[in-house]
Amino acid sequence: MKKISLIILFLTSLWLPxxxxxxxxxxxxxxxxxxxxxxTLLAKIFLPEGISSSIVCxxxxxxxxxxxxxxxxxxxxxxxxxxxLLPDSLSTGTYLVRTYQKHNASRIKTIREIWISSRFDGLExxxxxxxxxxxxxxxxxxxxxxxITGIQPEYKTNSSIEANISIDESLLKELDGNLLVSVAQTExxxxxxxxxxxxxxxxxxxxxxxxxxISGTITDKKTLQPEPNITVCLTIPDSIPGFQYYTTRKDGxxxxxxxxxxxxxxxxxxxxxxxxNQRLNMKLDELYAxxxxxPGFKLQPISEDFKTNITRNISAGTFRKVFGQETLVxxxxxxxxxxxxxxxxxxxxxxDPQLFIELPNFTEVARxxxxxxxxxxxxxxxxxxxxxxxxxxxxxxxxxxxxxxIPVRDLxxxxxxxxADIDRxxxxxxxxxxxxxxxxxxxxxxxxxxxxxMLAESSQLARLTLETIQLETKLAEPSNTEPNxxxxxxxxxxxxxxxxxxxxxxxxxxxxxxxxxxxxxxxKLKDGTILFSEKNFEVK
Amino acid sequence: xxxxxxxxxxxxxxxxCSGRIYAQDTxxxxxxxxKIKGVRHIAYPTYTGxxxxxxxxxxxxxxxNNGEIADSLYLRYSAFKDELLYYNKLLxxxxxxxxxxxxxxxxxxxxxxxxxxxxxxxxxxxxGDRFFEILSKGETDLLAYRKRNLTTTMPYKxxxxxxxxxxxxxxxxxxxYSPGKGYSLVRPNLNxxxxxxxxxxxxxxxxxxxxxxxxxxxxxxLLQAWKIVEGGGFKILLR
Numbered sequence: 001m002k003k004i005s006l007i008i009l010f011l012t013s014l015w016l017p018x019x020x021x022x023x024x025x026x027x028x029x030x031x032x033x034x035x036x037x038x039x040t041l042l043a044k045i046f047l048p049e050g051i052s053s054s055i056v057c058x059x060x061x062x063x064x065x066x067x068x069x070x071x072x073x074x075x076x077x078x079x080x081x082x083x084x085l086l087p088d089s090l091s092t093g094t095y096l097v098r099t100y101q102k103h104n105a106s107r108i109k110t111i112r113e114i115w116i117s118s119r120f121d122g123l124e125x126x127x128x129x130x131x132x133x134x135x136x137x138x139x140x141x142x143x144x145x146x147x148i149t150g151i152q153p154e155y156k157t158n159s160s161i162e163a164n165i166s167i168d169e170s171l172l173k174e175l176d177g178n179l180l181v182s183v184a185q186t187e188x189x190x191x192x193x194x195x196x197x198x199x200x201x202x203x204x205x206x207x208x209x210x211x212x213x214i215s216g217t218i219t220d221k222k223t224l225q226p227e228p229n230i231t232v233c234l235t236i237p238d239s240i241p242g243f244q245y246y247t248t249r250k251d252g253x254x255x256x257x258x259x260x261x262x263x264x265x266x267x268x269x270x271x272x273x274x275x276x277n278q279r280l281n282m283k284l285d286e287l288y289a290x291x292x293x294x295p296g297f298k299l300q301p302i303s304e305d306f307k308t309n310i311t312r313n314i315s316a317g318t319f320r321k322v323f324g325q326e327t328l329v330x331x332x333x334x335x336x337x338x339x340x341x342x343x344x345x346x347x348x349x350x351x352d353p354q355l356f357i358e359l360p361n362f363t364e365v366a367r368x369x370x371x372x373x374x375x376x377x378x379x380x381x382x383x384x385x386x387x388x389x390x391x392x393x394x395x396x397x398x399x400x401x402x403x404x405x406i407p408v409r410d411l412x413x414x415x416x417x418x419x420a421d422i423d424r425x426x427x428x429x430x431x432x433x434x435x436x437x438x439x440x441x442x443x444x445x446x447x448x449x450x451x452x453x454m455l456a457e458s459s460q461l462a463r464l465t466l467e468t469i470q471l472e473t474k475l476a477e478p479s480n481t482e483p484n485x486x487x488x489x490x491x492x493x494x495x496x497x498x499x500x501x502x503x504x505x506x507x508x509x510x511x512x513x514x515x516x517x518x519x520x521x522x523x524k525l526k527d528g529t530i531l532f533s534e535k536n537f538e539v540k
Numbered sequence: 541x542x543x544x545x546x547x548x549x550x551x552x553x554x555x556x557c558s559g560r561i562y563a564q565d566t567x568x569x570x571x572x573x574x575k576i577k578g579v580r581h582i583a584y585p586t587y588t589g590x591x592x593x594x595x596x597x598x599x600x601x602x603x604x605n606n607g608e609i610a611d612s613l614y615l616r617y618s619a620f621k622d623e624l625l626y627y628n629k630l631l632x633x634x635x636x637x638x639x640x641x642x643x644x645x646x647x648x649x650x651x652x653x654x655x656x657x658x659x660x661x662x663x664x665x666x667x668g669d670r671f672f673e674i675l676s677k678g679e680t681d682l683l684a685y686r687k688r689n690l691t692t693t694m695p696y697k698x699x700x701x702x703x704x705x706x707x708x709x710x711x712x713x714x715x716x717y718s719p720g721k722g723y724s725l726v727r728p729n730l731n732x733x734x735x736x737x738x739x740x741x742x743x744x745x746x747x748x749x750x751x752x753x754x755x756x757x758x759x760x761x762l763l764q765a766w767k768i769v770e771g772g773g774f775k776i777l778l779r
Contacts, residue, residue, distance in 0.1 A: 210572060246571060257572040337606040339641055343577060346640075390582045433635045435575030436628065 025196070026056075026110040027140075027530045028099045029522060031491045032184045033192045034115045034310070036317035037090040040327040041114070042475075044180045044496040045073065045080040045099050046524040053101045055208040055469070056080045057288065061096040061111075063130060065291025068095070071470045072212055077177050078524075081496040082470045083328060092118045094130050094297070098289075102213070103205045105289030110138070113192040119318055123307045130297040134195035145171040146521050146533035154538050157512045158487065161537075165504040165521055171531075175500045179523040183493035183508055185313075186518040186536065189303045197292050211259025212468055214284065218252045218271050221279040221459065226252025230280060231437075232271045233407055236261065237452060241405025243343045245437060261468040262333040268406050268452065270461040281459045287466070309515060316488040316513055323485050331472040343434050344400055344442040347426035348372075348389065353419035354448075362417045369419070372429045373443060375411075382411035386441025389429040399441035400432075404450050413454050414445060423448045478509065487511040493519075510539045574604050576613075577641050581625050581634040584618075586698060589708030591620035593686055597627050600647025602637065615647050617657065619688035620708060622670055624657075639669055658683075664723060672715070675763050680776045682766050683723075684759065685713040714762060721778040728762040730755075736776050737769075748772050 027046035035041055043058055058080075059070035068090070073082040084097070095116050100109040113132045117123065145168035155161060165181065206213055218230045229247060232254040236242035242261070246254040258265070271282045319325075351369050359365045366375035372387030374394060384401060385394040401408050408414070428442035447454070457463055475494040478487050489511040498504065500523060510517075517539055522532045584591045594616060601611035602624070614627040616634075624637045624645055644658040657671045660683075672683035688708050695705045715723045716736055724736050730749070733756050734742045749756070754765045 244575075247568060249568065255567060255571055259572075339577075339605070341640065343575070345577065345579070345638070390580070431580040433576070433578050433580070433628065433631070433633065435570075436630045437575075438631055438633070 025138075025528050026099050026108070027138075027522075027524065028058075028097065028110045028112045028194060029180060030097060030112060030114060031182055031494055032114075032186070033190055034117070034185075034187050034313065035086055036117050036313050037086055037119045038088040038321055039086050039317050041084040041086055041097065042327075042491070042494055042496075043082055043084065043097065043099075044522075045082075046177070046522075046530060047075060047078040047080065048528055049078060049176075049526075051075065051078055051101070053103055053208045054210060055212055056099055056101050057105070058082045058084060059098050059100075059288060060084050060086065061098060061291060063094055063096070063294075063297060065294050067288050067291075070288060071467050074469050079177050079497070081472075083473055086116060088119060090116050090118060092116065092121060092123065092126065094132065096132075096294070100289050101208070102289065103207045105205075106292070107199050107204065109197045109289060109292060110194065111197065111294075112194045115187075115190055115192075117310045117314055119314055119321075122314065123302070123310050127301060128299040129302050131300045132193050132195070133296045133298050134193045135295060136195055138194045138196060140522070140530045140532050143171070143531040143533055146523070146531065148519055148521065148533060148535045151519060151535050151537055154540055155510050157510055157514060157539055160507065160509050161492070163506040163519060163535075165506060167500055167502055167504075169502060172500055172502060174525050175523050176526045177524055178496065179498040179500050179521055180496045181493065181498045181504075181506060181519075181521050182491070182495070183506070183517060183519045185490040185513060186516050187306060187309055188516060189306045195295065197294075199292065206255065211257055212261075212466070214256040214258065214267075214269065214287070214464075214466070216254055216269070216282060216284040218248050218254065219281045219283070221281050224281075226250070227280060228252060229274060230254075230271050232269065232282070235268045235270075235406045236265055237268065237405045237450070240338065240340075240342050241402075243405070243434070245435070247436075258466065258468050260336040260338070261466075262471050263468060265466045265468050267464045267466050268455070268461065269464065270407070272407075272409060272460070279459070282462060284462060284464075287464075312513070312515070313490065316490065319486065320488050325485075325488065326476045327491070328473040329476045331474070333471055342405070342426070342444070344402065344426075344439060344444060345428045345430070345432045347442075347444070348429040349427045351425045351427070353422045353425065356419060359419040362414050365417070365419055365422065365425075370425060370427060370443075373427060375415075377415055382415050384411055384443065386427065386443060387429050388431065388441065390431070395431070395440035397440040399428075399443050400439035402442070402444040403454055404447055404452055405444070406452060406455055408455065417445065417447070421447055421449070423450070478511065488513055492517065514539050570610070573610060574606070574608050576602070576610060576626065576635070576637055578626070578635040578637045581636045584620060585706075587690065587704055587706045587708055588693070588696065588698075589688070591618055591688055591708050593617040593619045593688075594647075598647040600645060602626075602645040603643050604641060605643050607643075615645060617645075617671065617686070619686045619710075620690065622685075622687065624671065639671075644671070660717070662723065664725075672717075675714075675759070676766055676770070678770060680716050680718045680770070680778070682726075682763060683715045683717050685715065687711045687713060712759070714759070716776045716778060718776070718778055724776060724778045726762070728756055728758050733762065733765060736778075737774060738777055741774050745769050745772075745774055748774075 025048050029044045031042040054075050055072050056075055060068045071082055073080040095114050096111050098109050098111040147166045150163040218227045220227045228250050232246045234244045234256040244256045248254050271280050273280050353369055363375055363377050366373045374385040376383050386399040388395050423446045426444040432439040490513055493508040518534055518536050520534045524530055597614035597616050600615040601609050603609050616625045625634055628635055646654050646656040649655050656674045659669050660672055662670045672685055675684050676682040689711045690706050691709045693707045698704055714726050717723050726732055726736050737745050749765050752768050756762050756765050
C-alpha cells in the first residue's frame with residue numbers, strides 16, 4: 001500500500017509542473033507620467049524569463065476599463081519597446097496603461113497610472129483628481145550601484161547636458177538585457193502607481209509564439225452547437241492579397257496567424273457553410289484583454305504647481321502639433337519575403353475593362369471582354385464557369401471568385417458590376433491548388449472603389465482593423481533648421497535599448513521647456529528584480 | 541503486487557500523455573505554416589523511358605522562398621519538365637508546385653543519402669530558374685541538372701500497340717558553380733574535367749587524379765575526382 005501511495009505521489013509530482021503557474025512580473029515604464037491629448041507615449045516593458053510568446057500588448061484604458069488605443073509589440077530578449085498615440089479627443093483625467101500577453105491576459109496584467117490633460121480644456125474648474133488605490137503596487141528597488149554623475153542641479157534652456165552613468169562591476173554581471181535610459185520632464189506632485197492584477201484561477205490560452213493570432217468559434221445558427229468542417233477564410237486585401245484558411249474541427253474553433261504584418265491592417269474574416277441552407281454564426285475572440293477587476297479610486301487635491309505645469313504642457317503640446325514636431329521616427333518594416341503573385345496563382349489573362357467601351361453589367365463584361373469566362377444570368381440565377389486550358393473544356397464547378405481579393409460565393413454580388421466598377425480582372429484558366437483548397441479556375445475582380453463596400457457585414461463576414469506588430473521607432477532629433485521655431489520637447493532623451501557598460505556617456509540638449517526634469521536609468525536583474533537610479537535637475 | 545504497481549504506472553503515464561496529445565489536437569496540421577501553391581499535374585504522354593527522376597513518390601521536404609520548410613510530403617521530380625510534383629492525400633491530387641514559390645527541395649535516395657535540389661537562375665542557353673541537384677557544396681559547387689528529353693527514335697509500338705517514334709532519354713548536365721562567378725559546364729571525362737582548370741594547373745590536377753587512381757567516366761567518378769582536386773586546393777576557372 002505504501003508503494004502504491006509513493007507511486008501516486010510520484011505521478012502527481014510529474015503532473016504538477018505542467019500546471020503550476022509560475023509567478024511572472026512585467027515591468028512597465030513610460031517616458032513621462034503626465035501627457036496632453038494628441039501626444040505620444042513611449043513605453044518600455046521588461047518581461048519575465050521563460051516567455052515563449054513573441055508578442056506583448058500595450059493598451060490605454062480609461063478609469064472604467066474601456067480600451068482606448070493600443071498596440072502589439074514584438075519581444076526581443078524578454079524586452080519590448082513601443083508607443084501609444086494618445087487620441088486628441090481624450091478628456092482630462094487619470095488613465096491606465098496596461099501590458100499583458102494574450103495567452104495569459106486573464107491571469108496577469110501590469111497596469112500603470114498616467115495623467116492625460118485634454119488639449120482643449122484646462123484645469124481651471126478642477127480642484128481634485130482621481131487617483132488609484134492599488135493594494136499591491138509594484139515598488140522598484142533604487143540602487144546605489146548605478147551612479148549618475150556630471151548632472152548639475154540647474155540648466156539653462158537650449159543648453160547641452162553631459163552626464164556619465166557608471167555601473168558597478170558586480171551589478172554588470174547580474175544585469176539581464178538592456179537598460180532604459182531617459183531624460184524627461186517630471187511632476188513631483190504626481191507619483192504614478194504601477195500595479196499587477198493576478199488571477200491564479202484562470203487558464204492560459206494559445207501562446208503567440210510566431211505572431212499575432214486571430215481566433216474564434218463557428219456555431220450553427222439553429223442548433224447553437226460548434227460546427228466542424230467549416231472553412232473560415234481571412235483575407236488581407238492588398239495589391240497582392242494575403243489569404244489564410246482554416247477548417248474547423250469538432251470544437252468549431254479557428255485560428256489565423258498574422259506574423260508578417262506591421263502597423264494597422266484591414267482584414268476580412270468570413271466562413272462558408274457546407275450547404276446553401278445552413279446558416280452559421282462566427283464569433284471572433286476578443287482581440288484585447290478584458291479589464292478585469294480594477295482597483296478603486298480616491299480623490300486627491302491638486303496643487304497650483306500641478307495646474308501651472310499642465311497649462312504649460314498643453315501650450316507646448318499644441319505648439320508641437322501646430323509646428324509638426326514629431327516625437328518619433330518610424331523605421332521601415334522588416335523585409336518580408338512574399339510571393340510576387342497572389343495566392344490564387346499568376347493570372348493567365350488580365351483584362352482592364354476601362355480600356356474598352358462601357359458595359360452595363362457583368363454579363364456583358366464577361367461576354368465581350370473576358371476570354372474563357374462564361375457568365376450567365378438566366379431567371380436571375382447567375383452561373384460562372386471558366387475554361388480549363390489544359391483540357392480545353394469548361395470546369396463544371398464554380399471558380400474561385402474574388403472581389404478585391406476577398407472570396408465571394410454569391411454571384412448576385414457581381415452580376416451588376418459594369419466596366420466602370422471594375423479596375424481589372426485576373427483570370428486563371430487552370431485548376432489551382434492552395435494548400436488543401438482546390439480552385440477550378442479563378443476570376444479575381446479588382447473594383448475601382450476598392451473599399452469592399454459590396455460585401456455586407458453579417459454573422460458570416462466580419463471586417464476588422466487589426467493593430468498588428470508595431471514598427472520599431474526611435475526618438476526624433478530636435479530640428480535646428482528653423483531657429484525661430486521653439487523647441488518644445490518634454491522628453492529630452494529616450495533609449496530603451498542601452499547596452500549596459502561600466503561607464504556610459506549621456507548627451508542631450510534641454511529644450512525651451514522650463515521645469516523639473518529627471519534622468520532615469522532602469523535595468524532588470526537576472527532574478528527579475530527591476531533596479532533604478534535617478535537624478536533630478538531643473539531647467540530655468 | 542508488482543503487476544498492480546505496473547498497471548498504476550501505465551495508467552498514470554497514459555493519463556499524462558493523453559492530456560498533452562489532446563492539447564496539441566486542437567489545431568489543424570500546419571495551420572500556421574505557408575501553404576503550397578500549384579496546379580494540377582496533367583499526365584505526360586507515355587513513351588519508352590521515364591519522365592520522372594524517381595520511380596514513385598518519395599517522402600521529402602520543400603523549402604519556401606522565405607526559408608520556411610514544409611516536410612512529410614510525397615514528392616516526385618519531373619526531369620522532363622524540370623518541375624516538382626507533390627501528392628495531396630486529402631484531395632487525392634498530383635500537384636505541380638509553383639516553381640517560383642519555392643527555393644529548393646530534398647528527399648532521401650534509395651541508399652538513404654539525402655538528395656538536395658536547389659532552385660537557381662541559369663543564365664546560359666535556355667535562361668531561367670532550374671532545379672539543380674547539389675552533388676558537392678563548397679566555395680565552388682558541383683551541380684547536376686537532371687534533364688530528361690523527349691527525343692526521336694526508331695518507330696516502335698507501345699503496350700497498347702500504338703506506333704510511336706519518341707522516347708525519354710537522359711541528358712544530365714554537370715556544372716561547376718560559384719555565386720557571382722557563374723556556371724562552367726563539365727562533362728564526365730578527363731579532358732573536359734581538366735579543361736575547367738587553368739592551363740598551368742592542368743598537369744598537376746591530372747597527376748593528382750592519376751595518383752588517386754580515379755578514371756572519370758561517370759557522375760560518381762567525376763564527383764570523386766572533384767573532391768580530390770578541391771582538397772588539393774585547385775580552383776575552377778569559371779567563365
